Amino acid sequence: MAYEWPLDASELFGERYPQMVNTGLPADDVDTVRAAITEMWADAPGGWVHEWSKLAAAYADAGSHEQAALAYGWAKFPTLANESKSTALSRQLEQYRLAAPGFGVRFQRHVLELPYRGGTTDVAVHLLSPFDLPAARPVVLASGGVDSWKMDVHQLMVLLATHLRAQVLVFDIAGTGESTVPMTGAGGAELVSGLIRHARTLGNGVVAHLGISMGGYFSARSGLGGEVDAAVVLGGPVEAAFGAARKAAFGMDGIVGNAMGFDAPPGPEELAARRQEFSLRPLLDQDRNGPMLVVNGADDVHVPQHDTLVFQGRRDTVVNLVPGTGHCAVSKLPEVFPTIIGWLDRTLAATAEPVR
Template structure:
């Protein structure tokens, strides 16, 4: 693990919207930003101490969930320092303290697949009789810097909106994962999906965000899941390679830490590392056919991280739908409410088989998104 050059003010320019969307009130973010002067140090104006103070303030006021989110901001963007690793431990402790008040049923488990994978389960509270059937399962996975506890709001909303059992996990190389990010790290996720399918006896899908969406596409093309959503995932399908070392906001260092390397890779090393992730080079596009699973691919048309070809290049594959969102960036946060409503309908229709209602819900849920679909959108109901 290593630190790397990044200006905290620049990082907050880019991430303030995200922190607020995850559940940290804007005044808290603004207060922290006004005090932060250094990214990696330990002084009073350094990133971790400032966010730690906000976490402790939230905890003292009786809000352990907000404390957990602030500890999550403290450990951001990666576990490159001792105080960030400690912040993640505080985040988990505060999160579990907050869990009894969650508006859904919650359970934490560590599944061996065979590597240990901590999983957070969320399920809608069921009312009345005749609704005891086991729901389908959706694995929720974030990217290189936004992890399962950070995605609490999305996990709860997905469980409540779809009725599915949400299993939130950290992507390999991040969070509580014990293995580095690597082209074959999908073996962990394949093992997890298989174990969930055996345990629950229901269809299992995968909802991946940012780099986590890379695995959504891979698992769907290989037929390991019953359905998958790729929201902003790099796939290596385009002839335009991702110039990782020139990506903004510290992304080269963030990815390098997920790869578990000890220093910033040089250009040739990083090119070799990234080439291994290409789904085209792995032959998955050639193999994808009858065994492929339904795949929904979504991203903003103006993503600065992932080439558009990585998204639209999947159009035309069996059972693949592509939504390109106009005037939106990486993972289309500008239209998150419309995107999530539409993809929840899409997931419910595929992971709750034998029920006519989810298909109708899918059609209705997609309507608010239609005006924002841009060039490159393709497939059923695009």
């Protein structure tokens, strides 16, 4: 189930340009694609998928498979609303796997069968680890968000694996990427719980959870619930972002509506009611959390400052609202991500026994 909706491609470039050039694509190439795109959904010259795929194919022909995977990632952005977007995702995976020998870390791909609402569902995961992985190391469970998925955040995952000298298990949250089930709070959390259980079998039993953007909602949930030994929330919505009166920006209503499984644009009341089901207020009112690091940019247009500052004063919790940057502090990631890695390294080193 999927649908298209009115979306201004130029506005997306205005918002996402720092992310495009900070994750591995040359600015000159991004600028060329930006100048060529005039329409969001048409799979034709001037269309988003067409122009990004054209760049990706050029990278692939030159043997630059990792850059091809990044460009196909932008071709399928922000959601799989039609067949051409799904095709771009398939090509991204193909190029990503071709690029794997050059990752600088060991790469494994697995499809796990996890419990889901009384049955099971398949969840594709990527496991990244240093070639000289020490014995008995923690595992970091990690994901992107509602529109930037596991292959789109690859470089950050490699940094985690190499600097922490740990295995990093990367997945798509429910309703995104290769997921075949819609995004719901409870259903998505059930899949995360299954992934946590699996991750505990891979290392020394200690598991951290890093979530970016909507992935941060699920890491906040696992951290607040004490399911993991450490949780990092980078730009995660937890409460105010789901308010009924909250106005979405840059097409986020359509992105979220697709992730939730709607096959046509939902009405404002229907979407607001579904969003409110995600509020983590019940967990925020409890005292069950493990160590947590909560980070976001102070100028985020998607997630109100409240959803970061609500963690201030909480036991075993560090809060960092970064000035001069927006959603997920993306324009300041070169300084923010080393802070995240340092916190994880110290926190996991101090963990004597895993949560059971």
